[in-house]
Amino acid sequence: xxxxxxxxxxxxxxxxxxxxxxxxxxxxxxxxxxxxxxxxxxxxxxxxxxxxxxxxxxxxxxxxxxxxxxxxxxxxxxxxxxxxxxxxxxxxxxxxxxxxxxxxxxxxxxxxxxxxxxxxxxxxxxxxxxxxxxxxxxxxxxxxxxxxxxxxxxxxxxxxxxxxxxxxxxxxxxxxxxxxxxxxxxxxxxxxxxxxxxxxxxxxxxxxxxxxxxxxxxxxxxxxxxxxxxxxxxxxxxxxxxxxxxxxxxxxxxxxxxxxxxxxxxxxxxxxxxxxxxxxxxxxxxxxxxxxxxxxxxxxxxxxxxxxxxxxxxxxxxxxxxxxxxxxxxxx
Numbered sequence: 001x002x003x004x005x006x007x008x009x010x011x012x013x014x015x016x017x018x019x020x021x022x023x024x025x026x027x028x029x030x031x032x033x034x035x036x037x038x039x040x041x042x043x044x045x046x047x048x049x050x051x052x053x054x055x056x057x058x059x060x061x062x063x064x065x066x067x068x069x070x071x072x073x074x075x076x077x078x079x080x081x082x083x084x085x086x087x088x089x090x091x092x093x094x095x096x097x098x099x100x101x102x103x104x105x106x107x108x109x110x111x112x113x114x115x116x117x118x119x120x121x122x123x124x125x126x127x128x129x130x131x132x133x134x135x136x137x138x139x140x141x142x143x144x145x146x147x148x149x150x151x152x153x154x155x156x157x158x159x160x161x162x163x164x165x166x167x168x169x170x171x172x173x174x175x176x177x178x179x180x181x182x183x184x185x186x187x188x189x190x191x192x193x194x195x196x197x198x199x200x201x202x203x204x205x206x207x208x209x210x211x212x213x214x215x216x217x218x219x220x221x222x223x224x225x226x227x228x229x230x231x232x233x234x235x236x237x238x239x240x241x242x243x244x245x246x247x248x249x250x251x252x253x254x255x256x257x258x259x260x261x262x263x264x265x266x267x268x269x270x271x272x273x274x275x276x277x278x279x280x281x282x283x284x285x286x287x288x289x290x291x292x293x294x295x296x297x298x299x300x301x302x303x304x305x306x307x308x309x310x311x312x313x314x315x316x317x318x319x320x321x322x323x324x325x326x327x328x329x330x331x332x
Contacts, residue, residue: 033093033272037068040096040262041086043079043103049211049296050098053128053260056292060283067279078110078167079103087120091267093276097121099312100260102169104319109167109330118316121263123309124273125280129259130298131231132173132209133216133238135224139203145228145247148207149181156184162196162205165189166331169258170196172319173209173230175326176255200224211258212237212297230256237297254318259301261308277305 038061040054051073058069074082082097083106089095099117107115134145140159142148152159163174166189174187188205190196193214199205201223212229216237219226228244229235232253244252262280264273283289284300293300322328 041072041082042098043082045075050100050260054098060289065279078106091265093264093268093272097263099263101258104315105323108320108323123305124262125277126261126301126308128293128298132256133212133229134227136207137200137203138225152183152185159206160186160188162188162208165191170209173255179326180251
């Protein structure tokens, strides 16, 4: 999933977390794990939400736990490049896959691969969750999400909805918006987040869903008009903006949620999974980590591996049904 680099604190955190390898191993740590460098193999490029959240956590693990951690970016092929990388490694906890909401449809979109996220991997922990905001170009007459839906219904095919590339969370959210509201609107993919933002700013694109951190300053400046957030309750950074559920479209909350969590290869020893879970939970309790996540519009989650595993199973079912209902297929 690609998340637009932020326009304030986001860039600062990227610079602070820029080093790919984070050292300072604790010499006094006599635990058998980790005794080697841990790889976090992200399926997204630098600046995307899974990448940045992984760096925030990796930095804290190096600082507080004395672990050696390296971030490796392996984007492409609907996240399967990174998935294959981790699955070909030993099941020892030294290769971590940052799972995000955008990956949940991959098994359905690529059925011939036989990928089973709930069987090929073991859940470690859900790290953070974030939400999207529906924005429009200020020249559009719609002042609310309800008015936007009415506008699209009255003039089908006249307007467009900008999304990220195929298979990105914004793409699925755009398709879900069409499905749940019954409107006809052209889906226009943008490969680069900044190009998509520019498109909505200049009116080439009429509407789009963005991660809140990417556009909050533009909304505050009046350069974009925010109509609704996809969170189950109002967001502090945009407390005056109603939720999509308040406007009568609660089924857009699930596809509008983005999140990141860690997986390891199936067969990884339980004590290694437990050690990882405990270390990340400790990291998420630190104020500096919570502040870093908040700058991205993300909220820390934490909890047990079992809780994260239950969510993965339910979301796999949701996205399988959604892809089929929406008729989403790989472009030829």
